[in-house]
Amino acid sequence: MTEHPVTTPAQVRASERIPGRRRAALTLVALAPLVAEVTLGTVPLAMIWVVLVYLPIYGAGVLVIRELVRRTGGGWGSMLLLGLAYGLVEEGVALQSLTSPHLYGAAGWGPRPFGINSAYAELNLPYHAVFSVAIPIALVERIFPSLRRTHFLRRGGLIATAIVAILGVGLLRASVPPSExxxxxxxxxALAALAVLVAALVLAAVRLAGGSMRDGVEPPRPAIVGSGCAAAVLxxxxxxxxxxxxxxPAFTEGLWVLVPMLVAAVVAVSAGLALRRWSTAPGWTPRHQLAALGGALLAHTAFGAAAVxxxxxxxxxxxxxxxxxxxxFLLAALDRRDRRTASG
Incomplete structure:
Protein backbone atom coordinates (compact mmCIF):
# COMPACT_ATOMS: atom_id res chain seq x y z
CA MET A 1 0.00 0.00 0.00
CA THR A 2 2.86 2.32 -0.89
CA GLU A 3 1.89 5.88 -1.82
CA HIS A 4 2.88 7.31 -5.19
CA PRO A 5 4.17 10.68 -6.37
CA VAL A 6 2.20 12.95 -8.68
CA THR A 7 2.12 11.59 -12.22
CA THR A 8 4.22 13.70 -14.62
CA PRO A 9 3.31 14.25 -18.31
CA ALA A 10 6.15 11.95 -19.38
CA GLN A 11 4.88 9.22 -17.06
CA VAL A 12 1.35 9.70 -18.43
CA ARG A 13 2.57 9.16 -22.00
CA ALA A 14 4.61 6.14 -20.99
CA SER A 15 1.75 4.60 -19.05
CA GLU A 16 -0.58 4.88 -22.03
CA ARG A 17 1.63 2.37 -23.83
CA ILE A 18 1.26 -0.28 -21.10
CA PRO A 19 -1.15 -3.00 -22.27
CA GLY A 20 -4.19 -4.00 -20.27
CA ARG A 21 -5.42 -0.57 -19.20
CA ARG A 22 -8.85 -1.05 -20.76
CA ARG A 23 -9.26 -4.50 -19.20
CA ALA A 24 -8.27 -3.11 -15.82
CA ALA A 25 -10.79 -0.26 -16.12
CA LEU A 26 -13.61 -2.62 -17.12
CA THR A 27 -12.70 -5.00 -14.30
CA LEU A 28 -12.98 -2.16 -11.79
CA VAL A 29 -16.32 -1.07 -13.27
CA ALA A 30 -17.67 -4.60 -12.77
CA LEU A 31 -16.10 -5.24 -9.35
CA ALA A 32 -17.34 -2.07 -7.63
CA PRO A 33 -21.08 -2.90 -7.60
CA LEU A 34 -20.32 -6.60 -7.24
CA VAL A 35 -18.35 -6.13 -4.01
CA ALA A 36 -20.56 -3.40 -2.58
CA GLU A 37 -24.02 -4.79 -3.31
CA VAL A 38 -24.07 -8.33 -4.67
CA THR A 39 -21.62 -10.05 -2.33
CA LEU A 40 -23.36 -8.55 0.71
CA GLY A 41 -26.69 -9.95 -0.43
CA THR A 42 -28.56 -6.64 -0.42
CA VAL A 43 -29.75 -7.35 -3.97
CA PRO A 44 -31.89 -10.52 -3.90
CA LEU A 45 -31.82 -12.94 -6.83
CA ALA A 46 -35.35 -11.96 -7.80
CA MET A 47 -34.14 -8.38 -8.38
CA ILE A 48 -30.62 -8.97 -9.66
CA TRP A 49 -31.39 -6.74 -12.64
CA VAL A 50 -31.19 -3.77 -10.25
CA VAL A 51 -27.40 -4.07 -10.49
CA LEU A 52 -27.69 -2.52 -13.95
CA VAL A 53 -29.17 0.60 -12.35
CA TYR A 54 -26.25 0.75 -9.90
CA LEU A 55 -23.57 0.05 -12.50
CA PRO A 56 -23.10 3.61 -13.85
CA ILE A 57 -22.78 5.33 -10.45
CA TYR A 58 -20.70 2.56 -8.88
CA GLY A 59 -18.54 1.54 -11.81
CA ALA A 60 -17.91 4.93 -13.35
CA GLY A 61 -17.82 6.73 -10.01
CA VAL A 62 -15.20 4.45 -8.46
CA LEU A 63 -13.14 4.49 -11.66
CA VAL A 64 -13.09 8.30 -11.60
CA ILE A 65 -11.99 8.24 -7.95
CA ARG A 66 -9.15 5.87 -8.72
CA GLU A 67 -8.03 7.97 -11.69
CA LEU A 68 -8.03 11.21 -9.70
CA VAL A 69 -6.00 9.72 -6.86
CA ARG A 70 -3.42 8.09 -9.10
CA ARG A 71 -3.05 11.23 -11.24
CA THR A 72 -2.57 13.53 -8.23
CA GLY A 73 -0.22 11.26 -6.30
CA GLY A 74 -2.57 10.59 -3.42
CA GLY A 75 -2.67 7.36 -1.45
CA TRP A 76 -5.18 5.26 0.39
CA GLY A 77 -6.11 8.13 2.68
CA SER A 78 -7.21 10.07 -0.39
CA MET A 79 -9.12 7.02 -1.66
CA LEU A 80 -11.03 6.78 1.61
CA LEU A 81 -11.86 10.49 1.72
CA LEU A 82 -13.20 10.33 -1.82
CA GLY A 83 -15.05 7.16 -0.83
CA LEU A 84 -16.82 9.14 1.89
CA ALA A 85 -17.66 11.80 -0.70
CA TYR A 86 -19.01 9.05 -2.96
CA GLY A 87 -21.20 7.78 -0.12
CA LEU A 88 -22.60 11.26 0.47
CA VAL A 89 -23.49 11.57 -3.21
CA GLU A 90 -25.07 8.13 -3.53
CA GLU A 91 -26.86 7.93 -0.19
CA GLY A 92 -27.50 11.63 0.34
CA VAL A 93 -28.28 12.96 -3.13
CA ALA A 94 -29.24 10.01 -5.34
CA LEU A 95 -31.13 7.84 -2.84
CA GLN A 96 -31.86 10.58 -0.26
CA SER A 97 -31.56 7.84 2.37
CA LEU A 98 -29.48 9.94 4.78
CA THR A 99 -32.40 12.27 5.47
CA SER A 100 -35.55 10.48 4.29
CA PRO A 101 -38.03 9.72 7.09
CA HIS A 102 -39.37 6.71 5.17
CA LEU A 103 -36.80 4.99 2.90
CA TYR A 104 -35.50 1.61 4.12
CA GLY A 105 -36.90 2.35 7.56
CA ALA A 106 -33.59 4.08 8.26
CA ALA A 107 -35.20 6.86 10.26
CA GLY A 108 -36.18 4.34 12.92
CA TRP A 109 -32.66 3.01 13.45
CA GLY A 110 -31.65 5.71 15.88
CA PRO A 111 -31.61 9.45 16.66
CA ARG A 112 -32.15 11.93 13.81
CA PRO A 113 -30.14 15.05 14.72
CA PHE A 114 -30.82 17.84 12.19
CA GLY A 115 -32.99 15.36 10.27
CA ILE A 116 -30.07 12.98 9.59
CA ASN A 117 -30.54 9.24 9.96
CA SER A 118 -27.49 8.94 12.20
CA ALA A 119 -27.15 5.18 12.64
CA TYR A 120 -27.78 4.56 8.94
CA ALA A 121 -25.19 7.18 8.02
CA GLU A 122 -22.62 5.69 10.40
CA LEU A 123 -23.05 2.30 8.76
CA ASN A 124 -23.20 3.30 5.12
CA LEU A 125 -20.72 6.14 4.68
CA PRO A 126 -17.66 4.19 5.94
CA TYR A 127 -19.04 1.10 4.18
CA HIS A 128 -18.94 2.91 0.84
CA ALA A 129 -15.44 4.24 1.49
CA VAL A 130 -14.12 0.74 2.18
CA PHE A 131 -16.26 -1.74 0.22
CA SER A 132 -17.47 0.40 -2.68
CA VAL A 133 -14.17 2.19 -3.31
CA ALA A 134 -10.99 1.07 -1.55
CA ILE A 135 -11.36 -2.73 -1.73
CA PRO A 136 -12.42 -2.94 -5.41
CA ILE A 137 -9.53 -0.64 -6.35
CA ALA A 138 -7.03 -2.64 -4.29
CA LEU A 139 -8.23 -5.90 -5.86
CA VAL A 140 -7.93 -4.58 -9.41
CA GLU A 141 -4.44 -3.25 -8.69
CA ARG A 142 -3.48 -6.72 -7.44
CA ILE A 143 -4.98 -8.38 -10.54
CA PHE A 144 -3.12 -5.92 -12.83
CA PRO A 145 0.11 -5.24 -10.91
CA SER A 146 1.89 -3.57 -13.84
CA LEU A 147 -0.74 -0.82 -13.77
CA ARG A 148 -0.71 -0.30 -10.01
CA ARG A 149 1.23 2.96 -10.17
CA THR A 150 -0.54 4.63 -13.06
CA HIS A 151 -3.92 5.60 -14.45
CA PHE A 152 -6.19 3.47 -16.64
CA LEU A 153 -7.80 6.18 -18.80
CA ARG A 154 -6.69 8.89 -21.17
CA ARG A 155 -8.03 12.38 -20.54
CA GLY A 156 -10.96 11.95 -22.93
CA GLY A 157 -11.87 8.65 -21.34
CA LEU A 158 -11.74 10.22 -17.88
CA ILE A 159 -14.10 13.01 -18.95
CA ALA A 160 -16.51 10.52 -20.53
CA THR A 161 -16.42 8.33 -17.41
CA ALA A 162 -17.14 11.33 -15.18
CA ILE A 163 -20.17 12.17 -17.35
CA VAL A 164 -21.42 8.58 -17.05
CA ALA A 165 -21.01 8.78 -13.25
CA ILE A 166 -23.06 11.99 -13.11
CA LEU A 167 -25.74 10.40 -15.29
CA GLY A 168 -25.63 7.42 -12.94
CA VAL A 169 -26.51 9.70 -10.03
CA GLY A 170 -29.50 10.94 -12.03
CA LEU A 171 -30.53 7.41 -12.99
CA LEU A 172 -30.51 6.26 -9.38
CA ARG A 173 -32.39 9.38 -8.27
CA ALA A 174 -35.03 8.90 -10.97
CA SER A 175 -35.54 5.17 -10.37
CA VAL A 176 -35.34 4.32 -6.66
CA PRO A 177 -36.84 7.23 -4.63
CA PRO A 178 -39.98 7.67 -6.78
CA SER A 179 -40.87 3.99 -6.35
CA GLU A 180 -39.53 3.33 -2.83
CA ALA A 190 -29.63 19.64 3.16
CA LEU A 191 -28.57 19.55 -0.49
CA ALA A 192 -26.39 22.62 0.04
CA ALA A 193 -24.80 21.06 3.13
CA LEU A 194 -24.07 17.86 1.22
CA ALA A 195 -22.48 19.85 -1.61
CA VAL A 196 -20.21 21.67 0.85
CA LEU A 197 -19.20 18.41 2.56
CA VAL A 198 -18.46 16.69 -0.74
CA ALA A 199 -16.37 19.65 -1.94
CA ALA A 200 -14.43 19.72 1.34
CA LEU A 201 -13.70 15.99 1.15
CA VAL A 202 -12.55 16.24 -2.47
CA LEU A 203 -10.27 19.18 -1.64
CA ALA A 204 -8.83 17.36 1.37
CA ALA A 205 -8.24 14.22 -0.71
CA VAL A 206 -6.40 16.15 -3.42
CA ARG A 207 -4.24 18.01 -0.90
CA LEU A 208 -3.50 14.97 1.27
CA ALA A 209 0.08 13.86 0.77
CA GLY A 210 0.87 10.18 0.57
CA GLY A 211 2.37 8.65 3.69
CA SER A 212 5.98 7.61 3.73
CA MET A 213 7.24 4.12 4.35
CA ARG A 214 9.34 3.11 7.35
CA ASP A 215 7.35 5.15 9.84
CA GLY A 216 4.98 2.44 11.03
CA VAL A 217 4.95 -0.44 13.48
CA GLU A 218 6.04 -3.86 12.27
CA PRO A 219 2.92 -5.84 11.33
CA PRO A 220 2.06 -9.25 12.76
CA ARG A 221 1.87 -12.32 10.55
CA PRO A 222 -0.49 -12.08 7.54
CA ALA A 223 -2.87 -14.60 9.12
CA ILE A 224 -3.27 -12.34 12.16
CA VAL A 225 -3.78 -9.28 9.96
CA GLY A 226 -6.47 -11.11 7.99
CA SER A 227 -8.18 -12.37 11.14
CA GLY A 228 -8.13 -8.91 12.65
CA CYS A 229 -9.70 -7.37 9.55
CA ALA A 230 -12.36 -10.10 9.50
CA ALA A 231 -13.20 -9.50 13.16
CA ALA A 232 -13.40 -5.73 12.61
CA VAL A 233 -15.77 -6.11 9.65
CA LEU A 234 -18.01 -8.61 11.44
CA PRO A 249 -28.93 -1.93 15.46
CA ALA A 250 -27.82 -4.63 17.93
CA PHE A 251 -31.45 -5.31 18.96
CA THR A 252 -31.55 -2.09 20.99
CA GLU A 253 -34.49 0.15 21.75
CA GLY A 254 -34.55 3.95 21.87
CA LEU A 255 -31.38 5.78 22.85
CA TRP A 256 -29.68 2.52 23.84
CA VAL A 257 -28.65 2.43 20.17
CA LEU A 258 -25.96 4.96 21.05
CA VAL A 259 -24.03 2.15 22.76
CA PRO A 260 -23.47 -0.03 19.65
CA MET A 261 -22.94 3.13 17.60
CA LEU A 262 -20.12 4.19 19.91
CA VAL A 263 -18.57 0.72 20.00
CA ALA A 264 -18.75 0.46 16.19
CA ALA A 265 -16.96 3.80 15.87
CA VAL A 266 -14.21 2.58 18.20
CA VAL A 267 -13.87 -0.64 16.17
CA ALA A 268 -13.60 1.26 12.89
CA VAL A 269 -11.10 3.83 14.13
CA SER A 270 -8.96 1.20 15.87
CA ALA A 271 -8.85 -1.02 12.78
CA GLY A 272 -8.02 1.93 10.54
CA LEU A 273 -5.19 3.14 12.76
CA ALA A 274 -3.74 -0.36 13.06
CA LEU A 275 -3.74 -0.83 9.29
CA ARG A 276 -2.20 2.61 8.84
CA ARG A 277 0.64 1.79 11.26
CA TRP A 278 1.26 -1.66 9.80
CA SER A 279 1.05 -0.74 6.13
CA THR A 280 3.67 2.01 6.44
CA ALA A 281 6.24 -0.28 8.05
CA PRO A 282 9.06 -1.88 6.02
CA GLY A 283 7.80 -5.34 7.02
CA TRP A 284 4.45 -4.86 5.25
CA THR A 285 4.36 -7.21 2.25
CA PRO A 286 1.93 -8.04 -0.57
CA ARG A 287 0.86 -11.08 1.47
CA HIS A 288 -0.14 -8.79 4.33
CA GLN A 289 -2.26 -6.69 1.99
CA LEU A 290 -3.84 -9.77 0.44
CA ALA A 291 -4.62 -11.14 3.90
CA ALA A 292 -6.26 -7.84 4.90
CA LEU A 293 -8.36 -7.83 1.72
CA GLY A 294 -9.29 -11.49 2.14
CA GLY A 295 -10.28 -11.17 5.77
CA ALA A 296 -12.48 -8.15 5.08
CA LEU A 297 -14.11 -9.66 1.99
CA LEU A 298 -14.83 -13.08 3.49
CA ALA A 299 -16.24 -11.59 6.70
CA HIS A 300 -18.37 -9.22 4.63
CA THR A 301 -19.78 -12.08 2.54
CA ALA A 302 -20.29 -14.31 5.59
CA PHE A 303 -22.27 -11.57 7.31
CA GLY A 304 -24.29 -11.12 4.13
CA ALA A 305 -25.13 -14.83 4.01
CA ALA A 306 -26.11 -15.03 7.67
CA ALA A 307 -27.84 -11.71 8.25
CA VAL A 308 -28.86 -10.19 4.90
CA PHE A 329 -10.18 -19.05 -5.24
CA LEU A 330 -9.35 -15.52 -6.44
CA LEU A 331 -7.25 -14.75 -3.37
CA ALA A 332 -5.46 -18.10 -3.64
CA ALA A 333 -4.67 -17.45 -7.29
CA LEU A 334 -3.27 -14.02 -6.53
CA ASP A 335 -1.19 -15.46 -3.69
CA ARG A 336 0.24 -18.19 -5.94
CA ARG A 337 1.16 -15.60 -8.56
CA ASP A 338 2.88 -13.46 -5.92
CA ARG A 339 4.86 -16.47 -4.74
CA ARG A 340 5.96 -17.33 -8.30
CA THR A 341 6.98 -13.75 -8.92
CA ALA A 342 8.97 -13.58 -5.69
CA SER A 343 10.73 -16.90 -6.37
CA GLY A 344 11.48 -15.97 -9.97
Whole structure:
Protein backbone atom coordinates (compact mmCIF):
# COMPACT_ATOMS: atom_id res chain seq x y z
CA MET A 1 0.00 0.00 0.00
CA THR A 2 2.86 2.32 -0.89
CA GLU A 3 1.89 5.88 -1.82
CA HIS A 4 2.88 7.31 -5.19
CA PRO A 5 4.17 10.68 -6.37
CA VAL A 6 2.20 12.95 -8.68
CA THR A 7 2.12 11.59 -12.22
CA THR A 8 4.22 13.70 -14.62
CA PRO A 9 3.31 14.25 -18.31
CA ALA A 10 6.15 11.95 -19.38
CA GLN A 11 4.88 9.22 -17.06
CA VAL A 12 1.35 9.70 -18.43
CA ARG A 13 2.57 9.16 -22.00
CA ALA A 14 4.61 6.14 -20.99
CA SER A 15 1.75 4.60 -19.05
CA GLU A 16 -0.58 4.88 -22.03
CA ARG A 17 1.63 2.37 -23.83
CA ILE A 18 1.26 -0.28 -21.10
CA PRO A 19 -1.15 -3.00 -22.27
CA GLY A 20 -4.19 -4.00 -20.27
CA ARG A 21 -5.42 -0.57 -19.20
CA ARG A 22 -8.85 -1.05 -20.76
CA ARG A 23 -9.26 -4.50 -19.20
CA ALA A 24 -8.27 -3.11 -15.82
CA ALA A 25 -10.79 -0.26 -16.12
CA LEU A 26 -13.61 -2.62 -17.12
CA THR A 27 -12.70 -5.00 -14.30
CA LEU A 28 -12.98 -2.16 -11.79
CA VAL A 29 -16.32 -1.07 -13.27
CA ALA A 30 -17.67 -4.60 -12.77
CA LEU A 31 -16.10 -5.24 -9.35
CA ALA A 32 -17.34 -2.07 -7.63
CA PRO A 33 -21.08 -2.90 -7.60
CA LEU A 34 -20.32 -6.60 -7.24
CA VAL A 35 -18.35 -6.13 -4.01
CA ALA A 36 -20.56 -3.40 -2.58
CA GLU A 37 -24.02 -4.79 -3.31
CA VAL A 38 -24.07 -8.33 -4.67
CA THR A 39 -21.62 -10.05 -2.33
CA LEU A 40 -23.36 -8.55 0.71
CA GLY A 41 -26.69 -9.95 -0.43
CA THR A 42 -28.56 -6.64 -0.42
CA VAL A 43 -29.75 -7.35 -3.97
CA PRO A 44 -31.89 -10.52 -3.90
CA LEU A 45 -31.82 -12.94 -6.83
CA ALA A 46 -35.35 -11.96 -7.80
CA MET A 47 -34.14 -8.38 -8.38
CA ILE A 48 -30.62 -8.97 -9.66
CA TRP A 49 -31.39 -6.74 -12.64
CA VAL A 50 -31.19 -3.77 -10.25
CA VAL A 51 -27.40 -4.07 -10.49
CA LEU A 52 -27.69 -2.52 -13.95
CA VAL A 53 -29.17 0.60 -12.35
CA TYR A 54 -26.25 0.75 -9.90
CA LEU A 55 -23.57 0.05 -12.50
CA PRO A 56 -23.10 3.61 -13.85
CA ILE A 57 -22.78 5.33 -10.45
CA TYR A 58 -20.70 2.56 -8.88
CA GLY A 59 -18.54 1.54 -11.81
CA ALA A 60 -17.91 4.93 -13.35
CA GLY A 61 -17.82 6.73 -10.01
CA VAL A 62 -15.20 4.45 -8.46
CA LEU A 63 -13.14 4.49 -11.66
CA VAL A 64 -13.09 8.30 -11.60
CA ILE A 65 -11.99 8.24 -7.95
CA ARG A 66 -9.15 5.87 -8.72
CA GLU A 67 -8.03 7.97 -11.69
CA LEU A 68 -8.03 11.21 -9.70
CA VAL A 69 -6.00 9.72 -6.86
CA ARG A 70 -3.42 8.09 -9.10
CA ARG A 71 -3.05 11.23 -11.24
CA THR A 72 -2.57 13.53 -8.23
CA GLY A 73 -0.22 11.26 -6.30
CA GLY A 74 -2.57 10.59 -3.42
CA GLY A 75 -2.67 7.36 -1.45
CA TRP A 76 -5.18 5.26 0.39
CA GLY A 77 -6.11 8.13 2.68
CA SER A 78 -7.21 10.07 -0.39
CA MET A 79 -9.12 7.02 -1.66
CA LEU A 80 -11.03 6.78 1.61
CA LEU A 81 -11.86 10.49 1.72
CA LEU A 82 -13.20 10.33 -1.82
CA GLY A 83 -15.05 7.16 -0.83
CA LEU A 84 -16.82 9.14 1.89
CA ALA A 85 -17.66 11.80 -0.70
CA TYR A 86 -19.01 9.05 -2.96
CA GLY A 87 -21.20 7.78 -0.12
CA LEU A 88 -22.60 11.26 0.47
CA VAL A 89 -23.49 11.57 -3.21
CA GLU A 90 -25.07 8.13 -3.53
CA GLU A 91 -26.86 7.93 -0.19
CA GLY A 92 -27.50 11.63 0.34
CA VAL A 93 -28.28 12.96 -3.13
CA ALA A 94 -29.24 10.01 -5.34
CA LEU A 95 -31.13 7.84 -2.84
CA GLN A 96 -31.86 10.58 -0.26
CA SER A 97 -31.56 7.84 2.37
CA LEU A 98 -29.48 9.94 4.78
CA THR A 99 -32.40 12.27 5.47
CA SER A 100 -35.55 10.48 4.29
CA PRO A 101 -38.03 9.72 7.09
CA HIS A 102 -39.37 6.71 5.17
CA LEU A 103 -36.80 4.99 2.90
CA TYR A 104 -35.50 1.61 4.12
CA GLY A 105 -36.90 2.35 7.56
CA ALA A 106 -33.59 4.08 8.26
CA ALA A 107 -35.20 6.86 10.26
CA GLY A 108 -36.18 4.34 12.92
CA TRP A 109 -32.66 3.01 13.45
CA GLY A 110 -31.65 5.71 15.88
CA PRO A 111 -31.61 9.45 16.66
CA ARG A 112 -32.15 11.93 13.81
CA PRO A 113 -30.14 15.05 14.72
CA PHE A 114 -30.82 17.84 12.19
CA GLY A 115 -32.99 15.36 10.27
CA ILE A 116 -30.07 12.98 9.59
CA ASN A 117 -30.54 9.24 9.96
CA SER A 118 -27.49 8.94 12.20
CA ALA A 119 -27.15 5.18 12.64
CA TYR A 120 -27.78 4.56 8.94
CA ALA A 121 -25.19 7.18 8.02
CA GLU A 122 -22.62 5.69 10.40
CA LEU A 123 -23.05 2.30 8.76
CA ASN A 124 -23.20 3.30 5.12
CA LEU A 125 -20.72 6.14 4.68
CA PRO A 126 -17.66 4.19 5.94
CA TYR A 127 -19.04 1.10 4.18
CA HIS A 128 -18.94 2.91 0.84
CA ALA A 129 -15.44 4.24 1.49
CA VAL A 130 -14.12 0.74 2.18
CA PHE A 131 -16.26 -1.74 0.22
CA SER A 132 -17.47 0.40 -2.68
CA VAL A 133 -14.17 2.19 -3.31
CA ALA A 134 -10.99 1.07 -1.55
CA ILE A 135 -11.36 -2.73 -1.73
CA PRO A 136 -12.42 -2.94 -5.41
CA ILE A 137 -9.53 -0.64 -6.35
CA ALA A 138 -7.03 -2.64 -4.29
CA LEU A 139 -8.23 -5.90 -5.86
CA VAL A 140 -7.93 -4.58 -9.41
CA GLU A 141 -4.44 -3.25 -8.69
CA ARG A 142 -3.48 -6.72 -7.44
CA ILE A 143 -4.98 -8.38 -10.54
CA PHE A 144 -3.12 -5.92 -12.83
CA PRO A 145 0.11 -5.24 -10.91
CA SER A 146 1.89 -3.57 -13.84
CA LEU A 147 -0.74 -0.82 -13.77
CA ARG A 148 -0.71 -0.30 -10.01
CA ARG A 149 1.23 2.96 -10.17
CA THR A 150 -0.54 4.63 -13.06
CA HIS A 151 -3.92 5.60 -14.45
CA PHE A 152 -6.19 3.47 -16.64
CA LEU A 153 -7.80 6.18 -18.80
CA ARG A 154 -6.69 8.89 -21.17
CA ARG A 155 -8.03 12.38 -20.54
CA GLY A 156 -10.96 11.95 -22.93
CA GLY A 157 -11.87 8.65 -21.34
CA LEU A 158 -11.74 10.22 -17.88
CA ILE A 159 -14.10 13.01 -18.95
CA ALA A 160 -16.51 10.52 -20.53
CA THR A 161 -16.42 8.33 -17.41
CA ALA A 162 -17.14 11.33 -15.18
CA ILE A 163 -20.17 12.17 -17.35
CA VAL A 164 -21.42 8.58 -17.05
CA ALA A 165 -21.01 8.78 -13.25
CA ILE A 166 -23.06 11.99 -13.11
CA LEU A 167 -25.74 10.40 -15.29
CA GLY A 168 -25.63 7.42 -12.94
CA VAL A 169 -26.51 9.70 -10.03
CA GLY A 170 -29.50 10.94 -12.03
CA LEU A 171 -30.53 7.41 -12.99
CA LEU A 172 -30.51 6.26 -9.38
CA ARG A 173 -32.39 9.38 -8.27
CA ALA A 174 -35.03 8.90 -10.97
CA SER A 175 -35.54 5.17 -10.37
CA VAL A 176 -35.34 4.32 -6.66
CA PRO A 177 -36.84 7.23 -4.63
CA PRO A 178 -39.98 7.67 -6.78
CA SER A 179 -40.87 3.99 -6.35
CA GLU A 180 -39.53 3.33 -2.83
CA UNK A 181 -40.01 6.75 -1.23
CA UNK A 182 -42.66 8.68 -3.20
CA UNK A 183 -43.34 12.25 -2.18
CA UNK A 184 -40.04 12.94 -0.41
CA UNK A 185 -37.65 15.51 -1.83
CA UNK A 186 -34.30 16.40 -0.28
CA UNK A 187 -34.61 19.87 1.34
CA UNK A 188 -32.53 22.58 -0.32
CA UNK A 189 -30.52 23.35 2.87
CA ALA A 190 -29.63 19.64 3.16
CA LEU A 191 -28.57 19.55 -0.49
CA ALA A 192 -26.39 22.62 0.04
CA ALA A 193 -24.80 21.06 3.13
CA LEU A 194 -24.07 17.86 1.22
CA ALA A 195 -22.48 19.85 -1.61
CA VAL A 196 -20.21 21.67 0.85
CA LEU A 197 -19.20 18.41 2.56
CA VAL A 198 -18.46 16.69 -0.74
CA ALA A 199 -16.37 19.65 -1.94
CA ALA A 200 -14.43 19.72 1.34
CA LEU A 201 -13.70 15.99 1.15
CA VAL A 202 -12.55 16.24 -2.47
CA LEU A 203 -10.27 19.18 -1.64
CA ALA A 204 -8.83 17.36 1.37
CA ALA A 205 -8.24 14.22 -0.71
CA VAL A 206 -6.40 16.15 -3.42
CA ARG A 207 -4.24 18.01 -0.90
CA LEU A 208 -3.50 14.97 1.27
CA ALA A 209 0.08 13.86 0.77
CA GLY A 210 0.87 10.18 0.57
CA GLY A 211 2.37 8.65 3.69
CA SER A 212 5.98 7.61 3.73
CA MET A 213 7.24 4.12 4.35
CA ARG A 214 9.34 3.11 7.35
CA ASP A 215 7.35 5.15 9.84
CA GLY A 216 4.98 2.44 11.03
CA VAL A 217 4.95 -0.44 13.48
CA GLU A 218 6.04 -3.86 12.27
CA PRO A 219 2.92 -5.84 11.33
CA PRO A 220 2.06 -9.25 12.76
CA ARG A 221 1.87 -12.32 10.55
CA PRO A 222 -0.49 -12.08 7.54
CA ALA A 223 -2.87 -14.60 9.12
CA ILE A 224 -3.27 -12.34 12.16
CA VAL A 225 -3.78 -9.28 9.96
CA GLY A 226 -6.47 -11.11 7.99
CA SER A 227 -8.18 -12.37 11.14
CA GLY A 228 -8.13 -8.91 12.65
CA CYS A 229 -9.70 -7.37 9.55
CA ALA A 230 -12.36 -10.10 9.50
CA ALA A 231 -13.20 -9.50 13.16
CA ALA A 232 -13.40 -5.73 12.61
CA VAL A 233 -15.77 -6.11 9.65
CA LEU A 234 -18.01 -8.61 11.44
CA UNK A 235 -18.07 -6.42 14.53
CA UNK A 236 -18.83 -3.22 12.62
CA UNK A 237 -21.58 -4.70 10.45
CA UNK A 238 -23.04 -6.71 13.31
CA UNK A 239 -23.23 -3.68 15.58
CA UNK A 240 -24.87 -1.33 13.07
CA UNK A 241 -26.92 -3.43 10.61
CA UNK A 242 -30.35 -4.39 11.99
CA UNK A 243 -30.92 -8.08 11.25
CA UNK A 244 -32.96 -10.98 12.52
CA UNK A 245 -36.08 -8.84 12.76
CA UNK A 246 -34.43 -6.09 14.81
CA UNK A 247 -35.80 -2.58 14.33
CA UNK A 248 -32.60 -0.91 15.56
CA PRO A 249 -28.93 -1.93 15.46
CA ALA A 250 -27.82 -4.63 17.93
CA PHE A 251 -31.45 -5.31 18.96
CA THR A 252 -31.55 -2.09 20.99
CA GLU A 253 -34.49 0.15 21.75
CA GLY A 254 -34.55 3.95 21.87
CA LEU A 255 -31.38 5.78 22.85
CA TRP A 256 -29.68 2.52 23.84
CA VAL A 257 -28.65 2.43 20.17
CA LEU A 258 -25.96 4.96 21.05
CA VAL A 259 -24.03 2.15 22.76
CA PRO A 260 -23.47 -0.03 19.65
CA MET A 261 -22.94 3.13 17.60
CA LEU A 262 -20.12 4.19 19.91
CA VAL A 263 -18.57 0.72 20.00
CA ALA A 264 -18.75 0.46 16.19
CA ALA A 265 -16.96 3.80 15.87
CA VAL A 266 -14.21 2.58 18.20
CA VAL A 267 -13.87 -0.64 16.17
CA ALA A 268 -13.60 1.26 12.89
CA VAL A 269 -11.10 3.83 14.13
CA SER A 270 -8.96 1.20 15.87
CA ALA A 271 -8.85 -1.02 12.78
CA GLY A 272 -8.02 1.93 10.54
CA LEU A 273 -5.19 3.14 12.76
CA ALA A 274 -3.74 -0.36 13.06
CA LEU A 275 -3.74 -0.83 9.29
CA ARG A 276 -2.20 2.61 8.84
CA ARG A 277 0.64 1.79 11.26
CA TRP A 278 1.26 -1.66 9.80
CA SER A 279 1.05 -0.74 6.13
CA THR A 280 3.67 2.01 6.44
CA ALA A 281 6.24 -0.28 8.05
CA PRO A 282 9.06 -1.88 6.02
CA GLY A 283 7.80 -5.34 7.02
CA TRP A 284 4.45 -4.86 5.25
CA THR A 285 4.36 -7.21 2.25
CA PRO A 286 1.93 -8.04 -0.57
CA ARG A 287 0.86 -11.08 1.47
CA HIS A 288 -0.14 -8.79 4.33
CA GLN A 289 -2.26 -6.69 1.99
CA LEU A 290 -3.84 -9.77 0.44
CA ALA A 291 -4.62 -11.14 3.90
CA ALA A 292 -6.26 -7.84 4.90
CA LEU A 293 -8.36 -7.83 1.72
CA GLY A 294 -9.29 -11.49 2.14
CA GLY A 295 -10.28 -11.17 5.77
CA ALA A 296 -12.48 -8.15 5.08
CA LEU A 297 -14.11 -9.66 1.99
CA LEU A 298 -14.83 -13.08 3.49
CA ALA A 299 -16.24 -11.59 6.70
CA HIS A 300 -18.37 -9.22 4.63
CA THR A 301 -19.78 -12.08 2.54
CA ALA A 302 -20.29 -14.31 5.59
CA PHE A 303 -22.27 -11.57 7.31
CA GLY A 304 -24.29 -11.12 4.13
CA ALA A 305 -25.13 -14.83 4.01
CA ALA A 306 -26.11 -15.03 7.67
CA ALA A 307 -27.84 -11.71 8.25
CA VAL A 308 -28.86 -10.19 4.90
CA UNK A 309 -29.50 -12.92 2.33
CA UNK A 310 -31.12 -15.15 4.95
CA UNK A 311 -34.12 -12.82 4.89
CA UNK A 312 -34.54 -13.50 1.16
CA UNK A 313 -34.48 -17.29 1.33
CA UNK A 314 -32.22 -20.34 0.94
CA UNK A 315 -31.29 -19.72 -2.75
CA UNK A 316 -29.88 -16.30 -1.87
CA UNK A 317 -27.87 -17.78 1.00
CA UNK A 318 -26.48 -20.41 -1.37
CA UNK A 319 -25.42 -17.69 -3.79
CA UNK A 320 -23.63 -15.85 -0.98
CA UNK A 321 -21.75 -19.02 -0.03
CA UNK A 322 -20.79 -19.43 -3.69
CA UNK A 323 -19.43 -15.88 -3.73
CA UNK A 324 -17.36 -16.78 -0.69
CA UNK A 325 -15.82 -19.71 -2.56
CA UNK A 326 -15.11 -17.52 -5.59
CA UNK A 327 -13.37 -15.05 -3.29
CA UNK A 328 -11.21 -17.81 -1.78
CA PHE A 329 -10.18 -19.05 -5.24
CA LEU A 330 -9.35 -15.52 -6.44
CA LEU A 331 -7.25 -14.75 -3.37
CA ALA A 332 -5.46 -18.10 -3.64
CA ALA A 333 -4.67 -17.45 -7.29
CA LEU A 334 -3.27 -14.02 -6.53
CA ASP A 335 -1.19 -15.46 -3.69
CA ARG A 336 0.24 -18.19 -5.94
CA ARG A 337 1.16 -15.60 -8.56
CA ASP A 338 2.88 -13.46 -5.92
CA ARG A 339 4.86 -16.47 -4.74
CA ARG A 340 5.96 -17.33 -8.30
CA THR A 341 6.98 -13.75 -8.92
CA ALA A 342 8.97 -13.58 -5.69
CA SER A 343 10.73 -16.90 -6.37
CA GLY A 344 11.48 -15.97 -9.97
Missing amino acids: DPGYALPIP GYLGLLYPFGGARQ AAAHGAPDVAVQLAWGLVTV
